[in-house]
């Protein structure tokens with residue numbers, strides 16, 4: 001896929017123009033890890049942001065520009081903002097929902113779909129406000145969201161979550177999810193939360209036309225995202241790919257999450273999931289997919305050749321227990337691999353720092369201690385995520401002309417005592433750590449470890465009320481999970 005807008009030319013100079021009064025100057029960092037094309041790491045570095053973009057970067061020997069606001073980063077690590085490539089934010093309304101936790105995957109899905117069928121615009125707005133705040137506290141500046149439950153009468157849920165992202169100032173890539181196969185078609189969801197193909201495609205186009213911004217530094221971009229190749233028809237997969245091509249937006253779906261999915265696809269389509277993915281016109285660099293736990297070596301090579309991105313969700317892989325994505329193999333094959341926290345219900349926490357650390361630990365567990373460093377994990381959480389979202393050079397790095405999205409991470413206190421030699425290793429091996437400051441487009445979303453938005457306590461109160469109402473659907477319906485876990489299509493573990 002071509003970059004939607006050329007943006008500034010790759011800068012060789014370290015400033016766009018000087019002297020310019022920057023909007024924000026971050027100074028005094030222990031280390032600035034730029035994760036740029038040269039992977040520059042600047043001891044004692046500083047970063048200036050002007051009009052939402054990085055306008056200058058330098059070290060102790062270089063004079064920073066004057067700035068309207070100066071943010072001290074003494075003793076801290078500064079990284080690009082982390083990029084979350086897979087999530088279902090609305091699921092925080094049923095986080096760690098006890099009746100769904102003890103059974104099989106299909107138990108919890110069957111239990112939760114009737115609850116999620118109560119989603120409406122307010123519930124999605126409040127859950128997105130809280131969920132995006134949680135992400136910002138963990139150092140995320142750009143998040144995607146895969147919202148595929150659209151109950152009849154629930155309203156315009158994608159616009160509701162975009163409104164929350166705009167209020168918070170988070171960079172946001174919602175994906176218009178869809179399901180067209182309900183219980184009567186052999187799927188899991190009830191009829192009330194699936195839509196027909198024409199409705200899905202028309203709504204997808206309307207949302208792209210209303211919200212998608214292809215320009216450099218865009219705060220909102222949409223992608224199209226059938227839930228999985230088997231929760232919609234092959235015809236809808238194909239039509240969605242064609243629509244994405246026409247509108248020049250990206251494609252997202254779940255793929256190759258479970259060995260059962262292989263069996264299901266072989267039985268239903270006569271081919272493996274990744275073959276089916278190619279069959280319906282998705283193979284290419286317009287798409288990034290969630291999980292990708294079960295590709296065989298030939299399929300890993302094909303994904304790399306296509307340039308199809310993968311959202312690796314390490315906590316989700318572990319909680320669901322269905323296997324671990326072959327991350328080292330995919331990266332070696334040239335697959336853009338980013339990190340995702342996945343939805344509450346599959347992971348229940350939403351810290352990209354935690355996902356970065358978990359990715360590092362899992363990588364070392366699979367392939368040995370030398371196989372995955374803190375820098376590898378940082379790279380996946382930043383540049384890798386930018387690759388998934390088609391924004392390399394624009395987000396996920398700190399370079400002149402890139403988005404002014406950065407995180408100031410504290411490296412002090414008890415957890416970091418004695419960690420003097422390498423701030424990046426210390427950042428991921430010590431901890432736990434949350435952002436001291438999270439900056440998106442030059443504006444603070446998290447300041448001194450707290451949300452910069454005074455509405456958060458009221459939104460949390462409202463979230464509690466809304467979540468309680470949705471969870472009461474379980475009692476209202478008298479659902480007994482032991483009676484709802486029946487044979488179901490594979491790979492529908494959303």
Ligand SMILES: [Zn+2]
Pocket residue numbers: 086087088146254290342343494
């Ligand atoms: Zn998912």
